[in-house]
Amino acid sequence: MGGHNDSSASEKKLSEAANVVPTLNAENLQSNMKVIYYSRTFMSIIGGVIAGILGFTGLTGFIFYFLVMAVTSVGLIAKAGFTVHSYFDSWNQIILDGFLGGLLSFVLFWTFAYDIVHIF
């Protein structure tokens, strides 16, 4: 409907004043970003638990986190059907978004699982 597209276009203008041409559906973009965020958070928690059970310490655990996030990125790209630009603005959104927040969750659950399995 015309009104719907107009409202999303005005949202887009508000959020990014530089982009003049309204070529995106901002509502769906927000929804896609939320899906990415949920996936990354869940995968960093699961990765933290696995790193803790495996008994990783130090740099190995962070390398494991990078591996898990890379696999998750590939999975998300595959979920998008390898046509990233019909669902996202740029590649950074699917590859880098939620990386640091996920790292915090990862460290939390990594130490948690390590303590439970290996120390207590």
Add this chain to the structure above:
Amino acid sequence: MALNLGFVVGILGVVILSHAAYSTVQYRGLLKIMEEEFSGPPLNVVVELLLGLVLCMWAALTVPGTFLSIHPHSEENRIVSLPANLDFMIFNHRARVFPVEMDLNLKH
């Protein structure tokens, strides 16, 4: 249905992971009895962890929902359904009993 199935798979993955954690705890207890050092988890625990990782990955990719196209003119974003209150739309009204005076207005 897809969401439900993914959710069940995620729960299964978490259960497998917790079982792997429990196995590792037992293995460490065994090592303590045998007075050996811990060098790494046993192979079945590693297999279990990989299985749990794959299941949880699948759940993480399916449960949060599907991607929606951001192109305004794509197939998914077109609205083809009619409004639900079609029965209440009235195209007849009183003005049709009045004579059309369009010609008079045009003459003056």
